[in-house]
Amino acid sequence: MEDLHEARFLGNWSLHDGLEFSAEEVADVADLIAEAVHILYVQPEERRAMRDARKARRDAFAAGNS
Structure with missing residues (x-):
């Protein structure tokens, strides 16, 4: 990642x-670091x-419809 190299260069x-x-x-x-x-x-x-959260919603729906 170019931004992290820039941060390293500045420090160096x-x-x-x-x-x-x-x-x-x-x-x-x-x-850039943040x-x-x-x-x-x-x-x-x-x-x-x-x-x-989506999986929990699908699982709850499936459990209620079985």
Whole structure:
């Protein structure tokens, strides 16, 4: 993921090369990280919860109609 590489580069350049970034630049990269975390970890759990809810609804319907 390109955004995570950018975050890594910013950290490396800052720590190893002493390059200073503005608060806005750091905030932009922090937003990139937050978005990546949401996509990688939060969305899959949200989708799993929705699938589970649909399955529970189907199972309850099937149990009531048997």
